[in-house]
Every structure is written in C-alpha cells, then in structure tokens.
Amino acid sequence: MSDDQHLSRVERRKRELEREQAQLNEQARHETIHHQTNEEDLERSESGKQEEATQGEHPFLHRADEQSSEPKKTARDIRKSKRKPKLTLPFGTKRKSKPRRDERREPRRQTREPERNHVKHEAVAPKGKPRRRKWKGKLLLVMLLLLIGVGYLATRPVTFLVMGSDARVGESLSGSRTDSLQLMEFVPRSRTVQNVSIPRDTYTAIPCEPDREGDKITHAFAYGGADCTVGAVEGLTETSVDGQVVITFETFMELIDLVGGVNVTATHSFSEKGFNQTYEYTEGVSYAMDGDMALAYARHRKTDTDGARSNRQTEVMSAVADKLASPTGWTKIPATYRFMKDEMGLEMNPLQMASIGMTMVLQPQVDKLQIEGEDAYIDNIYYYQPTEASVQAIRDALDLTVWGTVR
Known part of the structure; x- marks a missing residue:
C-alpha cells in the first residue's frame, strides 16, 4: 500500500514537473516572440535613420541591402529559437521603447528648429524699424534746431x-x-x-x-x-x-x-x-x-x-x-x-x-x-x-x- 502511494506521489511529482516545464516553455516562447518584435522595431528605426541620412542614394541599392539583411535576421532568430529556455522570470527583461521614441522624434525636431528660428526672426524684424525711425527723427530734429540756431546767429x-x-x-x-x-x-x-x-x-x-x-x-x-x-x-x-x-x-x-x-x-x-x-x-x-x-x-x-x-x-x-x-x-x-x-x-x-x-x-x-x-x-x-x-x-x-x- 505504501509503494502504491509512493508511486502515485512520484507520478504526481512528475506530472507537476511536466506542467512546470510546459509553463516555462510557453513563457520562453512568449519571451522569444516579444524579443523578436523588439529587435524588429529597433532595426526598423535604424533603417529609417539610414534612409533619412542617405536620401540621395539609389532606391534599388537600398532594396538590395534590405534583402541581404533579411536572411541574417532569420538565421539569427532560428538559432535563438533553438536555444534551451532559461528559467527566468518575464519581468527580468529590459525594454528600450522610450529611447526609440525619442530617437524617432529627434529628426523632426531638427527639421522644425530652423522654421521656428525663421519665424522668430520675422517677428523681431519689425520691432527694429520703429527704433530706426525714432533715431532718424531725433537726428533730423537736432539738425533742424542747429540750422535754426546758426541761421539766427548768422542774421544778427x-x-x-x-x-x-x-x-x-x-x-x-x-x-x-x-x-x-x-x-x-x-x-x-x-x-x-x-x-x-x-x-x-x-x-x-x-x-x-x-x-x-x-x-x-x-x-x-x-x-x-x-x-x-x-x-x-x-x-x-x-x-x-x-x-x-x-x-x-x-x-x-x-x-x-x-x-x-x-x-x-x-x-x-x-x-x-x-x-x-x-x-x-x-x-x-x-x-x-x-x-x-x-x-x-x-x-x-x-x-x-x-x-x-x-x-x-x-x-x-x-x-x-x-x-x-x-x-x-x-x-x-x-x-x-x-x-x-x-x-x-x-x-x-x-x-x-x-x-x-x-x-x-x-x-x-x-x-x-x-x-x-x-x-x-x-x-x-x-x-x-x-x-x-x-x-x-x-x-x-x-x-x-x-x-x-x-x-
């Protein structure tokens, strides 16, 4: 009776281990998929930067580079999928989504800054005209007073x-x-x-x-x-x-x-x-x-x-x-x-x-x-x-x- 109970405990433990292994495999699979999506987003952002930096390049050459990079990505993904899953918790991974968003927004800020400077310059320019006019008006007034004074002295x-x-x-x-x-x-x-x-x-x-x-x-x-x-x-x-x-x-x-x-x-x-x-x-x-x-x-x-x-x-x-x-x-x-x-x-x-x-x-x-x-x-x-x-x-x-x- 004790042996049957012992066997039943072993079987129950085995089944528990199998269930835990299945959960770990499922978690590892989810982590792999999530990691792949993150890397794809990163590579897309990097490719977007390269496209903006090299806008003058020929489009066919750019397509060839994309096609040549695709097999490498799949091979690396396959190798990573074959690796044994590690018993790590899902909250141990680091996400870099925020830096990517900042990097994506930087080119837009750079393109908008000259426009803002131009707008500021246009807004400041009209303020200088009244000052020049006031300065010229004062100079003309002083010259007029000098002429009047000289004219008065010259007619004595x-x-x-x-x-x-x-x-x-x-x-x-x-x-x-x-x-x-x-x-x-x-x-x-x-x-x-x-x-x-x-x-x-x-x-x-x-x-x-x-x-x-x-x-x-x-x-x-x-x-x-x-x-x-x-x-x-x-x-x-x-x-x-x-x-x-x-x-x-x-x-x-x-x-x-x-x-x-x-x-x-x-x-x-x-x-x-x-x-x-x-x-x-x-x-x-x-x-x-x-x-x-x-x-x-x-x-x-x-x-x-x-x-x-x-x-x-x-x-x-x-x-x-x-x-x-x-x-x-x-x-x-x-x-x-x-x-x-x-x-x-x-x-x-x-x-x-x-x-x-x-x-x-x-x-x-x-x-x-x-x-x-x-x-x-x-x-x-x-x-x-x-x-x-x-x-x-x-x-x-x-x-x-x-x-x-x-x-």
Whole structure:
C-alpha cells in the first residue's frame, strides 16, 4: 500500500514537473516572440535613420541591402529559437521603447528648429524699424534746431571797422596813422548797411593816451595800433566793434587785382596821379579799375572834402563785395579771405562773415552817415570838433535790433 502511494506521489511529482516545464516553455516562447518584435522595431528605426541620412542614394541599392539583411535576421532568430529556455522570470527583461521614441522624434525636431528660428526672426524684424525711425527723427530734429540756431546767429547785425593806413608802399605799419576810418553795420534781415565815416582829425578820447582828455583819432593807430583805434571808435560811437581790418596802399592794390578788378561809377570829376600814371575821372562814367586806378580814385581829396573821399572808398569796397558775391567771384572767396587774414589783419569769425555775405548778396540799401562838426584849435593845433547832436544821431543809428529797427 505504501509503494502504491509512493508511486502515485512520484507520478504526481512528475506530472507537476511536466506542467512546470510546459509553463516555462510557453513563457520562453512568449519571451522569444516579444524579443523578436523588439529587435524588429529597433532595426526598423535604424533603417529609417539610414534612409533619412542617405536620401540621395539609389532606391534599388537600398532594396538590395534590405534583402541581404533579411536572411541574417532569420538565421539569427532560428538559432535563438533553438536555444534551451532559461528559467527566468518575464519581468527580468529590459525594454528600450522610450529611447526609440525619442530617437524617432529627434529628426523632426531638427527639421522644425530652423522654421521656428525663421519665424522668430520675422517677428523681431519689425520691432527694429520703429527704433530706426525714432533715431532718424531725433537726428533730423537736432539738425533742424542747429540750422535754426546758426541761421539766427548768422542774421544778427555785425559791426565792422575798416582802417586805412597812410603807410606808403614798402613802409611799415608801426608808427603810421589812419588816413580814413569807416564803421559799417550790416543788418541782413532789413537788408541795410549803416556806413559811418569818421574824419581823421576828429577830436575824441584815446584809450592809449590816458593823460590827455582827447586827441585826433588818427593818432590812436600811431600810439596803440589797431586795438587802440578800435577802443577810440567804440568810445565815440558807444558801439561794440565785431570785426576789423587794416588796409595799406599796397594791400589795397593787391586786393583789387586779386578779385580781378572792380567796376566803379565816378561820383566826381577830377584827376589823380597813381603809381603808374595819371588818371582822369568824369562824374557819371563807369570805369573798370585795376588796383592802381582804384587806389588813385579812393585817396583823392585835393578838390573835395574828407567825407567825399570816405564815400569813394566805400564805393570801391562795395564794388569788391559785389564782385565776390556774384557767381563768377565765388571761387575767389577762399583766396581773398586768406589774403585779408594774412596781409590785412582781418579779425572776423565765420558767422560774422556769413552775416556780411548774406547782407551783400541781398543788395542792401547803404545809408551813408558822417560825424558832423566844426573846426577848432587847441594849443594852436587843428582839430575837428564833433557836435553832440551829430554824435548822438550816429549812436542812435547804430543801436539797431536784429530786424534793423532802432531800439
């Protein structure tokens, strides 16, 4: 009885082992099928990558590679299926499905990134335009304000003193006297020029002679040069002098020849000896004058007054300005400026030059004024004593606003 029970237990154990072996075989078969599907997915993903990397290759060559790889896959699968199943649990296998999905998505991300960058670039580009426009607008505004400021400064009245020295050709300015003095005020906005002639013997205070009450204004240049003369004129007229120039006989002739001569209509009939010849002038006749002829015309005073001589000097200088203001004389302006700066002691800034040039281009009305007075002798020395009414009238005429009106 015990043997039968023993045999029955053996049979039962055998049957249990057979059932366990069948379960293990079934699990091994399932694992093999699952492993094969995983490897096929992996190979498909790798083949997809190779197809994307080698899109330019010939399709038939690619098919041949696939066909050649298929037998190897089946042989390997057959060998794996013949192996004995291992007694391992199914949860011991590792799956790589997530990395495969990431690898499959990477090419799509790479292809989309340039499009996103392009879209961002297009979105950012319009933002730069308003900034450029704002920057350009600010620059234009600044330039407009500068032009307005320069235009305002260039249209302010400018006073200019012309000192004519009596130094002969080859003589030095040191110790010479002023043969003529002309104070001119240019007002561009009203297109007017106030031309004040100051006689050389005018009795007034001299800054460089503090010990004396007054002296002839022509002596100011002999004692203190151009600066002392400017101070004397400013004290007499109560006007600030903005620019100045000193003219000698020699520089006067060179200036006329530099601009190519001037055209002047004679306002008086007379004859005057120049350095080259004697010239005859008839009132109302226009003459094309060179430097020597213009100097003879400007310095004559034997048959005329000192005021008339100053007027003739103004006519010659106005003719020079008209010559430079004409289109044919524009090219001579730089050379003329350098000559006056180096040889005639010109003191004037660019804005003052612009104001004078603008006034002359507009063909202004020239108001000729002269200090009136009477002859006087002090310590047996002749002086020209100006009247208070005449001096006050000159001061009022020079005290103008930017519009040319009296203050």
